Amino acid sequence: MGKQFNLKVHLPGWFTGLFSNAIWHLPSIEKVVYLTFDDGPVPGVTSSIIEILKGYNIKATFFCVGENVSKYPDIFNEIIKEGHAVGNHTFNHIKGIKHSNSYYYNNVEMAGRLIKSNLFRPPYGLMKRSQYLYLNKKYKIIMWDVISCDYDSSITPEKCISNVVDFVRNGSIITFHDSYKAEKNVLAALPKVIEKLIDEGYSFRKIEFEKTRPLYSATWIKQNKMRDSRTA
Numbered sequence: 001m002g003k004q005f006n007l008k009v010h011l012p013g014w015f016t017g018l019f020s021n022a023i024w025h026l027p028s029i030e031k032v033v034y035l036t037f038d039d040g041p042v043p044g045v046t047s048s049i050i051e052i053l054k055g056y057n058i059k060a061t062f063f064c065v066g067e068n069v070s071k072y073p074d075i076f077n078e079i080i081k082e083g084h085a086v087g088n089h090t091f092n093h094i095k096g097i098k099h100s101n102s103y104y105y106n107n108v109e110m111a112g113r114l115i116k117s118n119l120f121r122p123p124y125g126l127m128k129r130s131q132y133l134y135l136n137k138k139y140k141i142i143m144w145d146v147i148s149c150d151y152d153s154s155i156t157p158e159k160c161i162s163n164v165v166d167f168v169r170n171g172s173i174i175t176f177h178d179s180y181k182a183e184k185n186v187l188a189a190l191p192k193v194i195e196k197l198i199d200e201g202y203s204f205r206k207i208e209f210e211k212t213r214p215l216y217s218a219t220w221i222k223q224n225k226m227r228d229s230r231t232a
């Protein structure tokens, strides 16, 4: 199959240009790719993904939602224990463009208190440019260049597989989801994607991260939350 342009899978240059210092892929002369999983951790799906990765001895990167980490700390600890990387994906999976900057930063920071990572991925890949510029000072903003669309229940696992293997290149950051919405597709597609990429000579790496300390005190978060609820 040809490597045709697909807007859903490949993001256009004008869009990536808005967040020019964000990381869309990690250019490499080696055949290396980075598997990433967004929106967990949740019981069942996340654990199954951890098992699949373990079977191939692959380390990946999980962009976690703080609310899920607070509900399921054991699964989050399992991700860490298995040697995977973690990143911040906000506390409530919110869209930056719909919220004030202080509300958004609070939400990121609430998640940061649990996730403690210098990697950040904005939900939906969207935030205001001001939010991007601010968060880029503390976090490495990790986007993606290949997305499986596993969350789309109208597509089959086979389509998810081709969304990845037809567009992958050296250093690609590939996005899947450890969510209930994606469960059927991700659990069926992931082992096949891994095997196809191994056959093509790729190896898999996690995105290295550093442990972070909270940016703001708990009092700062509380005050700003109150301010936001008054102005909302």
Ligand SMILES: [Zn+2]
Binding pocket: 038, 039, 089, 093, 122, 123, 124
């Ligand atoms: Zn997400």
